[in-house]
Amino acid sequence: MLRQLHSLPGLIAALLVMILALSGAMLSVDPALERLHQAPVASGQLNVGQLAGRVASHFSGVEQIQRSASGTVIVYYNQNGQAGAETVDPLTGQGLAPYQPSAFSRWMKDLHRSLFLGTPGHGVAGAGALFMLMLSVSGALLLARRLGGWRNLLRPIRGNFSQRWHAEVGRLVLVGLMLSALSGTFLCATTFELIPDGSAIEPAFPAHVSAGPAMPVANLPALRNVDFNDLRELVYPSPGNPQDVYSLRTAQGDGYVDQGNGALLSYQAHDSTRALYELIYQLHTGQGLWWLGLLLGVCALSVPLMSVTGILLWWRRRKAGPNIRHNSPAHSADSVILVGSESNSTWGFAKTLHDTLHAAGHTVHSAPMNSYANNLGHARQVFILTATHGDGDAPSSASQFLARLAKNGLKPGQPFAVLGFGDRQFARFCQFAHQVEAAMLQAGGTPLLALETINRQSSQEFSRWGQKLGAAMGQELSLNHIPDRPRTHQLELVERIAYGQQVNAPTHVLRFKAVGDLPCFEAGDLVGIVPPGSAEPRFYSLASNSDDGMLEICVRKHPGGVCSGFLHELPEGAPIEAFIQPNPHFRPASGKQPVILIGAGTGIGPLAGFIRNNKARHPMHLYWGGRHPASDFLYEPELNRYLADQRLTRLQAAFSQVQDRSYVQDRLISDAMALRRLIEKGAQVLVCGSREMAKGVMHALDEVLAPLNLSVLTLKAQGRYLEDVY
Structure with a gap:
């Protein structure tokens, strides 16, 4: 459900969200450009009265002075019947350049705010912001679930190119996109008056003004009491009208000023609603916070990449989805296959099993695990093929299975077999498959086979499981699953x-x-x-x-x-x-922390590659096991060169067919003190070789790490223990 909640808005609104993001990124540069051309004025250095007086010495017929949130001062005036506008230096009042709003910026604002559609367009843009908010929230939840909880949000992300880029970029820009989406949704709601913005509360227009002659604007007390940095706008009274007043807008409130004696005639402070609106407007546009505007703009630039990779992921999941032929109803099938998958890849193996059983004369029903309702009827055997998601969680198509099994029960003695799919790099490898097997046993099922696991979609391991399954069923089963592969x-x-x-x-x-x-x-x-x-x-x-x-x-x-x-x-x-x-989850981490490389036999291959490319000379320690130094000391000349030029810090080799025979596990135990020191410095461990060797290494390292109150499982959870085993 969560994945659908993330995918559906993304597919519906991809183009709209990209338009809003790219236009927002372009607009995010404006506050920084304004700040670049405007010298900042320290608080208390200048008041509004002084500013107005300095402007008066350079301009006649001043009608209005505006100060943008970025500090740009604009003077509007009427001189000899000609209206004009200029940006000015607030410290001198001298004109800097004629003020002419950028036509491109105006065009971009219309695109971003309404898509040139007027009031209906504001609603469409608001819907785009709401879609972005939904995508950000659901994406954060999916990422946390994938990484095994919020505490693991900074852990390395594994997967293919599109998966890693989509998740890595999403993790970097998540806060910025959520802030832009939430503030944009709020501003749209205020446009349609669904939420008040506080602008309805205005100061009362004064009923009485002084009758005396107008004072010089620089001497008006009310203006001299306002700091320049608080000014938003000062509108002058109509020339020759002694009954008119100055209109003053500041960051704290609005009021009217008597032109005769400079008194503040009426004043209305901004309430909390107005203050909230101005804060959210500032957070959305970056006005007055140019650095935030640039950060939000960079985040917005990620949206096209996120959209493209997201659509690619959706398309691949769709292509990898089930396309099962000869799928009999559950109540009439003698063999039932239940599938738990997050990205649909497990369905390819399920389809191979389905087709093989059908060809062997069975009536077969295949369905997601979430559809289980104890309507298995004549089923002689149930096969459960399930992946594990995140930190031992159920994949999306199996999230309800355990609850459904507990509610609906199982036919007493129902024969079943569970096959788990996962990646041994994760600390809780195939954890959900273990939970499913335990639940089936508790519900009264009888296992045809003990739980088997498949590492990284291995076709060879699946074929071996098929042979065991066929033996248990009393017939030959040849499960030859050939996944789609790239162009050779x-x-x-x-x-x-x-x-x-x-x-x-x-x-x-x-x-x-x-x-x-x-x-x-x-x-x-x-x-x-x-x-x-x-x-x-x-x-x-x-x-x-x-x-x-x-x-x-x-x-x-x-x-x-x-x-x-x-x-x-x-x-x-x-x-x-x-x-x-690609095998991106088996890499030395970047940084200066030590790396401990452990292997045996041909497992030295990638480890030698890591050492060869250690051109920064970070500490690398190699423990490797072979048979005899005179015959199969693989890469010996290269390793000696790497020791000499310090790409390899230390080499500990073990040989099983010499007089003092030893294995790589023995070298680890004998070097326990040095290993503990490396682990305490944040070392990462990479293991490559056979599965039996990897098990021995794990036991040996658990013994080494025990005095530190650590274990291999702990290092795996921290992303510091990686395996490539076969």
Whole structure:
């Protein structure tokens, strides 16, 4: 519901909001330009009487003096029957330049305030401000939910390019956009008199004035008592009319001044309503707060980017949505698939399962988890495929499932299997899937399989789950899910460095050059390679940046490995087809804090890339495990060079096939004191390698961190522990 509340106004009002934002950004420059050309006057340095007297020495026939919120003084006069207006120096009263309001600025104001449609246009602009307010509030709620609560609002944001830009920019400009939208909505409401602005309360026009001759304006006591910075407007009496008066508007109130004796004849102070209106007007326009105007203008410039990335995200979710054929009614299906998804990506896996079961002769019903109503009828098995959102929360299509399950119950002994989708970088990886499994057990269900989890949409892990599921059901299931992938690029192998043959772990460092253009990438991103005879890509972590002029990976040959075997046999000069998959959540943090790199085997690839590009020489400590230093010490020459030029601060290597055999976990335990010091300095930990190695590293680091009352889970929650495991 929250996502729809955010998306729908954005789609409806995208063009309107962009027009209002861009025109507002253009207008936001005006207060700063005014201030740039106007010298500030200190409070108490000049009063209104002095100002009027100095103006009188340079201009005759003065009719009005105005002071803008930015401090610009404008004198309107009538000299020899010719009306004129000039900006003046308030300290001398001397004219600076003829005053001619900018036609462009006037045009932009009409566009921003009414879209050139008059009164109806004010209503349309107000609706645009209201839409922006809804988008800002719902966007803030979505961001907080995605990051696991308001306390995590400054945590790193993960996702694809559009997701990260949309969320990162939104986080930066959120307060500014909310302020502009809220103040704009308020001003529109005052235009249509839905909210009072305090202007209806005016001072009473004086019934009696003195009969004496007019005093020099510089000597009028009432004007001399008003500080220049409080002046808004001074309107002169009609020439030759002794019964007329000066009309004075100030920041605190309005009144009338006797031209004969300079007395304040009547005065009406601004009430709280008027003060509120002027404050909100100032906050919206930046008049008098030029720096705020510029900040709001910069925030407004983000709206086109937010609109474009938001529409792209909506379109991708729409394309990724369910398109299920042969979807039987729930009450007549023997297999029911319930799906919990935030961005619809889980539906692609559900569709593969649905189609495979249907081809195997099952009647299948697939639906969002929120539609559960215990109408499963003849269902022999229920499959729940669910993602986890934010800090262990339910995704949008499953937010009501646990409540519905508690209310409607479950058929006693109902066979079920839960498959969780998530990202191991998050501290509460697949947490909602665990909650669902526990709730199904409590409701009386019988598990076909124990809970399984899929990391980062892995097709290989999904296929392995399908084999286990087929065994549990007593039939063969082949779940070959092939997600949409980007356009491939041709690469040519230019260099191969072989390791590990003597210890039966043949491993090659492969370097490719692009044939034609290649998108930008960084060490830690993934390259997807489709081997001949297979439709499913294999992913390898990159050990290079695009700035290095090559694409580098580290590949160990696995027995029966289709892609690793293909790459190990690939001759130099031969081409392959590949695509880049960004992996932005696996990066060293920017800044001077230490970085602890931990890996084993080919997991050293991206870690070596991080070290290679550590040109600022920030502290980097590498812990790595191999088999034998004489055979598979991967990147040994490069690492020695990096130690020499201080891109690598310290190297701790462990080898399992030497006399004093050890593993990377042992090196961590033996180096506990140094690690604790690094963690206390704010160090970030990056782990790359096999899943079993990562588990051992986690246990070892928990032991190391215990004296600090910390754990790996704590570091994950702080965004200081990142994994790339396989």
